[in-house]
Amino acid sequence: MGVVMKRYSPLEIEAQWQREWQSSKLYEVTEEPGKDKVYAVAMFPYPSGAGLHVGHVRNYSISDVIARFHRQRGKNVLSAIGWDTFGLPAENYAIKTGISPVKVTKTNIANFKTQLSKLGMSYDWSREVNTSDPEYYRWTQWIFTKLFEHGLAYQKQSAQWWCPVDKTVLANEQVEGGKCWRCGSVVTRKSMKQWFFKITEYADALLEGIDDLDWPDKIRTAQRNWIGRSEGAEIKFAIDGGDQVIPVFTTRPDTLFGATFLVLAPEHPQVAALTAPDAKEAVEAYILDSQKKSDIERMNESREKTGVPTGAHAINPATGEKIPVWIADYVLTGYGTGAIMAVPAHDGRDFAFAEAFNLPIKAVIEKPTHETTEETYAGEGILINSGAFTGMRTEEAREEIVAWLQQRQLGESKINYRMRDWLISRQRYWGVPIPIVHCEKHGAVPVPESQLPVVLPEIDDYLPSDDGRSALAKATDWVHTTCPTCGGPAMRETDTMDGYACSSWYLLRYTDPRNSTAAWSENPVSYWLPVDYYCGGDHAVSHLLYTRFWSHVFNDMGLLATKEPIKQLVYNGYINAADGQKMSKSKGNVVDPIELVDQGYGADALRVYELFIGPYELDAAWDPRGITGTYRFLNRVWVLLQEYHQTAQDGTFADTPALQKITNKTIRKVTDDLDGLRFNTAIAALMEFVNELYKLKLKGMQGKEWRDALEALLQLLAPFAPHITEELWSQLGHADSIHTGHWPVWDESVLKTELIEVAIQVNGKFRGKVQVPEGANEAQVMEIALTHEQVSKYVAGASPKRTIYVPNRLLNIVL
Ligand code: ANZ
Numbered sequence: 001m002g003v004v005m006k007r008y009s010p011l012e013i014e015a016q017w018q019r020e021w022q023s024s025k026l027y028e029v030t031e032e033p034g035k036d037k038v039y040a041v042a043m044f045p046y047p048s049g050a051g052l053h054v055g056h057v058r059n060y061s062i063s064d065v066i067a068r069f070h071r072q073r074g075k076n077v078l079s080a081i082g083w084d085t086f087g088l089p090a091e092n093y094a095i096k097t098g099i100s101p102v103k104v105t106k107t108n109i110a111n112f113k114t115q116l117s118k119l120g121m122s123y124d125w126s127r128e129v130n131t132s133d134p135e136y137y138r139w140t141q142w143i144f145t146k147l148f149e150h151g152l153a154y155q156k157q158s159a160q161w162w163c164p165v166d167k168t169v170l171a172n173e174q175v176e177g178g179k180c181w182r183c184g185s186v187v188t189r190k191s192m193k194q195w196f197f198k199i200t201e202y203a204d205a206l207l208e209g210i211d212d213l214d215w216p217d218k219i220r221t222a223q224r225n226w227i228g229r230s231e232g233a234e235i236k237f238a239i240d241g242g243d244q245v246i247p248v249f250t251t252r253p254d255t256l257f258g259a260t261f262l263v264l265a266p267e268h269p270q271v272a273a274l275t276a277p278d279a280k281e282a283v284e285a286y287i288l289d290s291q292k293k294s295d296i297e298r299m300n301e302s303r304e305k306t307g308v309p310t311g312a313h314a315i316n317p318a319t320g321e322k323i324p325v326w327i328a329d330y331v332l333t334g335y336g337t338g339a340i341m342a343v344p345a346h347d348g349r350d351f352a353f354a355e356a357f358n359l360p361i362k363a364v365i366e367k368p369t370h371e372t373t374e375e376t377y378a379g380e381g382i383l384i385n386s387g388a389f390t391g392m393r394t395e396e397a398r399e400e401i402v403a404w405l406q407q408r409q410l411g412e413s414k415i416n417y418r419m420r421d422w423l424i425s426r427q428r429y430w431g432v433p434i435p436i437v438h439c440e441k442h443g444a445v446p447v448p449e450s451q452l453p454v455v456l457p458e459i460d461d462y463l464p465s466d467d468g469r470s471a472l473a474k475a476t477d478w479v480h481t482t483c484p485t486c487g488g489p490a491m492r493e494t495d496t497m498d499g500y501a502c503s504s505w506y507l508l509r510y511t512d513p514r515n516s517t518a519a520w521s522e523n524p525v526s527y528w529l530p531v532d533y534y535c536g537g538d539h540a541v542s543h544l545l546y547t548r549f550w551s552h553v554f555n556d557m558g559l560l561a562t563k564e565p566i567k568q569l570v571y572n573g574y575i576n577a578a579d580g581q582k583m584s585k586s587k588g589n590v591v592d593p594i595e596l597v598d599q600g601y602g603a604d605a606l607r608v609y610e611l612f613i614g615p616y617e618l619d620a621a622w623d624p625r626g627i628t629g630t631y632r633f634l635n636r637v638w639v640l641l642q643e644y645h646q647t648a649q650d651g652t653f654a655d656t657p658a659l660q661k662i663t664n665k666t667i668r669k670v671t672d673d674l675d676g677l678r679f680n681t682a683i684a685a686l687m688e689f690v691n692e693l694y695k696l697k698l699k700g701m702q703g704k705e706w707r708d709a710l711e712a713l714l715q716l717l718a719p720f721a722p723h724i725t726e727e728l729w730s731q732l733g734h735a736d737s738i739h740t741g742h743w744p745v746w747d748e749s750v751l752k753t754e755l756i757e758v759a760i761q762v763n764g765k766f767r768g769k770v771q772v773p774e775g776a777n778e779a780q781v782m783e784i785a786l787t788h789e790q791v792s793k794y795v796a797g798a799s800p801k802r803t804i805y806v807p808n809r810l811l812n813i814v815l
Contacts, residue, residue, distance in 0.1 A: 010604060010631075013724065014118070014120065017722075026739065036076065041079055041507065042060050042536060043059070044083060046085070047083050047108040051112065051115055054622060058611075061610050062572055063533065064122055066535070068718060079124065080127040080129075082509075083109050084503050085131050094462040095463050098462075109130065120607070127510050131499075139519035140501055141433070141452050143505060150553075155193055156194060157192070164187075168427050169190070178297055194425040195434055204229070216571050218540075219540050227419045229418075232250050236410050239312055249416050253401045255394075256317070258345050259323065259341035260323055260354070260359060262341055264326070265338040266290045271287070275310045276312060307326050307329070309326050310326065316341075317408070317410045319387070330349055344376070345376060383397050428470050432501065434495050437484060437490045437493070438491045441483070448484050472492075472494040478492060505547075526560075533568050534566045544569070572616045572617060574619045575610070576621050603723065606627055608634065612626070638724060640694070652702070659705055659709055665746075665751060666716065686713070754774040756773075756808055758770055758808065760813070775808065781811050791813075
């Protein structure tokens, strides 16, 4: 109507709407009992100096689309962001430059915030948390003291993985292929007094909990394997000529008669005592040598077996035979009892060892006749050469032999876990101080709640000391304190907590972030928990397992109603460079998302591209032209709306049935796809919808029907492209935001009118045709088919063995 057509200028409208959303607090929420809630968040970032990368954007776009979809559907939606700020990079930077990690962290957070705000994420910013803020870590410390009170935090001298470059102890999860997860140096062993959380006490609970989680199978399996429960037995082997006893853990007590030697881990505490004088030199040399190897290396099945005899012999409790005792590094010290009974006839590793050192091999299970190739038979079967148990099946013999041993106090059934307690001590400055005071009289005393937080002191020299203690040890004023129990002189603990402690409870803190008298209170946390969608592409075991562990503990302490904190885990794939390689600074193939936004493509085009790139759960390769395509698509939407404003709008649309059909079809498709998290196909459907609208536009653009279609388009697109849709929605004259409470519903009757014919076969023979709604599923077609006279005659009440269904064409019922 004579108005000059506005151009699509993302930079202008995006900044404007971001300001508007912020000032109207559009995404801030409170608990509304009686209203359905959805809690959807992405794993919070470590704000590195490098800023956001495209992988972050994919992850945050996923959680934002989910949040916006449910918000538009009228749900009370919580989405928030925070900063996981403790850790090595900031500290190493401080060591290099002398700049305080507090300062660096502040700068990095500010940068991340600016960048994230440009992406139009619908966070409730009033809930922002920062794990290195004393107001936050005060409660991390409080949780530590609760665990301590309940016997779930304890100190123990132990050999730990030690990174000689970072000068810190590492958790098992932080050792990857025998190397430090951060700096890649080969790790060694070091014995120190360390703090642990007793996660092993929750092994069974954490294992059982996995069954009901709506999480990807690969993550559930990874957690099961990490916990690694094995059922078996512990069997005692007496050392010949003396009173030493070596217990071994085995999952196959049924093979006891075939145990022809024992193998101890080189670190086994009894090695020195049982080694014969003439074997001493060789044994000690071997022990030294094996210290240099990582567990991964040692467990490598294909590696040539190495080992040395101790000169000692043990008695096989079943046969009474004397069998030699060896040490070998394929037996690990941290697993089971650190000693095994070797059954070379039925265990591959033992077989290789026996072959290499010419040790006896004795079969005790009859090899099934079809098993001819394998040298060892590790399966089930019938026992041979097994005294009174000969002829018994292995499954039964397992129980019988353990019962027999138990009667003689030579063994008992035993469940073993691969998982160890969670080592949380870090000899580093930049972490949460462990709230413990060491008093000569009272030992380790937790700092009382009223004295929390134990604030990390400002220091000048961040370098850890070579004795393995953190730089905190040098802050003597801070270290010297008084005992909370007796007031006498005492020393503060100088270890800080593993960063995973901070991230194990932030999902609870989001629900009550400004609480200054408790970590959280019951109302908000029981309203929002569990998290409905937790989006991330990392930490398959560590963070997710620890978060589950703490929730189970809080639940047992009566602090939390839910055991499992995360209902659905949305585990996204990585974005790689165009050639499929990992993006990395050193390869120079990193794409800066904010640069793309600022170039003029805008956040909407970037978001749409990152979700259009492929199914979210798969890795994807970055296509530099991709964002041009999604920008063009959004521009087409823009132009379509501008053209509408420029035409006469009264009257009716010329081809209402066609318009309504495509509109309703798209609404159904996008709704279904978003429910199933199929973001890419939802976007494809929206692109198709726009193409159809461009074709239909040739028949005119007036009427309520046309406007309805355009509004539906904007509403469906809004979760993906929140700025352009908000702008166009407002240009249509709406005073409210498109993002609250607007989700279109489709009219099934419009879609149902479209009937098509499907051929029905019974046992491959054509028996008739039925009319069904287009796109009907198999069950619907079957139901209609059975009302067909000919079909029902041949089926005659029989239940089909299987069916073959070709949608919209054919159903074959096989009886
Ligand atoms: C005798 C035997 C006979 C075994 C047989 C297996 C097959 P999972 O399932 O992982 O629990 N084992 C025990 N402790 C070990 C250690 N510290 N280092 C290396 N290996 C160890 O495996 C348990 C089995 O792994 C145990 O059962 C033991 O070998 C070995 F036909 O004992 B078995």
